[in-house]
Amino acid sequence: MRFLVCTSEATPCPPEAQQWSTTAEVLDPAQFGITAIEIAKVFSWGFGAVLLGFFLGYQIGVALGLIKRL
Incomplete structure (x- = not known):
């Protein structure tokens, strides 16, 4: 263009x-200020946030399952 x-x-x-x-x-x-390093940092922060949410949800699900068994 x-x-x-x-x-x-x-x-x-x-x-x-x-x-x-x-x-x-x-x-x-x-x-x-948009460089390859900045893009990698933003991508890694986003990936880490999604991964943290997944593991947190998984652990809460396991904990609730154990509580229901008792």
């Missing part, structure tokens, strides 16, 4: 300051 951007701070943008840019040039993820 391509965007028409203005390279100057003038409003309205003069025609000589207009240029076409690609999505990668306009929306650079590294400028926002």
Whole structure:
């Protein structure tokens, strides 16, 4: 995808300051702090939260089963 951007701070943008840019040039993820390491951290936190919820639910189920047996 391509965007028409203005390279100057003038409003309205003069025609000589207009240029076409690609999505990668306009929306650079590294400028926002989105790197491969950050994506891995977020993924691991999400995976850990789901795994914690699963084990917590499993342990509660086992505990309730033992209580019902008594």
